[in-house]
Amino acid sequence: MPGMWWVVGIVVVVVLTSAYLTWTAARVDRLHRRVESAARALDAHLLRRAAAAAVLAEECYAVELYAAARIALDAGPDEREAAENDLTRQLRSTPLVPDEQAAEAVVAASRRLVLARQVHTDLVRDALSVRRRPVVRLLRMSRKHERPRYFDVDDPTLTPEPLSVG
Secondary structure, three states, rough: HHHHHHHHHHHHHHHHHHHHHHHHHHHHHHHHHHHHHHHHHHHHHHHHHHHHHHHHHHOOOHHHHHHHHHHHHHHHOHHHHHHHHHHHHHHOOOOOOOHHHHHHHHHHHHHHHHHHHHHHHHHHHHHHHHHHHHHHOOOOOOOOOOOOOOOOOOOOOOOOOOOOOO
């Protein structure tokens, strides 16, 4: 009977190891899917902000803001960060009247964009952290996923300027 305890012990170790490896592989896949989903949500919020900025530019007759919004709307993946940073700079230089509907839409879109960017950044950080684990690297569990990238854009938080009396 002493030989049977060795078999039971080995079976328990194999089952626990396979359960851990399966859980780790599922976590890697799940994190990468969440990063892709957050990237799509971030892209949608970027498009909404650019569209709202284009509407604001048309109402205010701001040619440079309209050009920046169109460039951000039409930018490809490689040019996206620079176009969004330029749009953010143009929006900061444009006075936003608090009671204008277009200005409120831009401010609301930029607030949602801040949240979407933060979620995306957190998920990318978590996915990169999991990818650095020795077991994940050794067994190449992340080989079927692209390496997640941060989206580096200026803080798009905007605030409407108070109306001056006088």
